Amino acid sequence: MARRNRKHPSVVSSTTTSVVSSAVSSRMPSAAPSVVPSRAPSPSRTPTVPIQPFRFFDLPSELRIRIYEVLLWLPKPLDLDPINYRLVHPRLAVFLANKRMHDEAYPVFYSxxxxxxxxxxxxxxxxxxxxxxxxxxxxxxxxxxxxxxxxxxxxxxxxxxxxxxxxxxxxxxxxxxxxxxxxxxxxxxxxxxxxxxxxxxxxxxxxxxxxxxxxxxxxxxxxxxxxxxxxxxxxxxxxxxxxxxxxxxxxxxxxxxxxxxxxxxxxxxxxxxxxxxxxxxxxxxxxxxxxxxxx
Structure with missing residues (x-):
């Protein structure tokens, strides 16, 4: 009568446990925290908040005039000068914003x-x-x-x-x-x-x-x-x-x-x-x- 090949109970138990654990881990997400830091979300996926324009004309008229003075007044008298293209011309871009800003700004500039x-x-x-x-x-x-x-x-x-x-x-x-x-x-x-x-x-x-x-x-x-x-x-x-x-x-x-x-x-x-x-x-x-x- 041939002997049956019987495995030791401890070996069977160990093998079964490892197989079950491997199967469970493959089907369930790990609850343990990852040691690798998670990557920041892509900017394209970040919800964008619409930028609201600054309502300049909601400011009091006195404050708007003060802003025009800081922007448009020069440290010396206005005169014909070759450097006006660099010194004066960029400041006058405010005249082109809209008609209301032009009408408010030019009396300040020429004062x-x-x-x-x-x-x-x-x-x-x-x-x-x-x-x-x-x-x-x-x-x-x-x-x-x-x-x-x-x-x-x-x-x-x-x-x-x-x-x-x-x-x-x-x-x-x-x-x-x-x-x-x-x-x-x-x-x-x-x-x-x-x-x-x-x-x-x-x-x-x-x-x-x-x-x-x-x-x-x-x-x-x-x-x-x-x-x-x-x-x-x-x-x-x-x-x-x-x-x-x-x-x-x-x-x-x-x-x-x-x-x-x-x-x-x-x-x-x-x-x-x-x-x-x-x-x-x-x-x-x-x-x-x-x-x-x-x-």
């Missing part, structure tokens, strides 16, 4: 000072300064002009005039005129350099005539500010003549910050070389004493 006669060499002799090139509705909102005196003093260009084509009659909102005097050719140091048949008073009366033309054509003007470089004194003939013309027309005269002429005498202004000299004790009478000792 900043505009230089009456260009000083850059490329446009110095142009027949049409910036004011004359502006459309009528833009000239109507101009609030401040800058008249710079000194460039071309030996032979003032013919384009510097205040005749009607320049557009002053359209500046019905003009309130402030800023006059900046770079030099006063009436000083004796300019003798021999004033140009043909010119005297020490030629350029002075030329400047007074410019001021007279502005005052005559712009009755809305209220304030005239005079400022100058440190070389120009408060008692200079040009400055005194301008001051008399302003007072004759009943306009308010104020002094600019560079010279600081609102103080008594001819003290240093808030900016420039004179302030630095005054800080070192070399301004005013102190500087005169130093020169005397050195002599």
């Amino acid at each position: 900043q000072p505009i230089r009456l006669f260009p000083t850059h060499g490329r446009f110095f002799h142009t027949k049409q300064p910036l004011l004359a090139r502006l459309p009528l509705r833009y000239r109507n909102v101009v609030a401040a002009l800058e008249l710079r005196l000194g460039p071309g003093w030996s032979n003032p260009p013919r384009c510097q005039h205040t005749r009607p084509p320049i557009g002053l009659l359209d500046c019905t909102s003009l309130r402030t005129l800023k006059i900046f005097v770079e030099i006063d050719p009436s000083d004796t140091v300019f003798a021999g350099f004033r140009g043909k048949n010119a005297t020490e008073e030629t350029y002075k009366w030329f400047c007074v005539d410019l001021l007279h033309g502005i005052l005559e054509q712009v009755p809305s003007l209220e304030t005239v500010e005079i400022d100058a470089y440190p070389a120009v004194k408060k008692e200079a003939q040009l400055v005194m003549a301008l001051r008399r013309k302003i007072e004759e027309n009943g306009k308010r005269l104020v002094w600019g910050p560079l010279r600081g002429w609102e103080k008594e005498g001819d003290e240093p202004g808030l900016i420039g070389l004179e302030q630095a000299l005054a800080g070192m004790g070399l301004g005013g009478s102190s500087l005169s004493r130093v020169v005397e000792v050195a002599a």
Whole structure:
């Protein structure tokens, strides 16, 4: 009688258990946490939230105007200049957003000072300064002009005039005129350099005539500010003549910050070389004493 091949009970039990466990694990997901970090969901599967546009015109009008000022105002007067394409042109893109934004923004942009006669060499002799090139509705909102005196003093260009084509009659909102005097050719140091048949008073009366033309054509003007470089004194003939013309027309005269002429005498202004000299004790009478000792 042949012996039956019987397996040891422990071997059968072990084999059965491993088979059952393998079958169960193949049919049921493992509850144990995976040691491999799960991958983030694909961006394409992430639910997208629609971006709501910012409702700019829901802001109060005062806040919108302040935003226009920060965006559009420049640190110096508007003028014809080759760099305007990089400095000014990008800012004016706000005009193209829509009609309402254009109508709100352009009065803010043209309320900043505009230089009456260009000083850059490329446009110095142009027949049409910036004011004359502006459309009528833009000239109507101009609030401040800058008249710079000194460039071309030996032979003032013919384009510097205040005749009607320049557009002053359209500046019905003009309130402030800023006059900046770079030099006063009436000083004796300019003798021999004033140009043909010119005297020490030629350029002075030329400047007074410019001021007279502005005052005559712009009755809305209220304030005239005079400022100058440190070389120009408060008692200079040009400055005194301008001051008399302003007072004759009943306009308010104020002094600019560079010279600081609102103080008594001819003290240093808030900016420039004179302030630095005054800080070192070399301004005013102190500087005169130093020169005397050195002599």
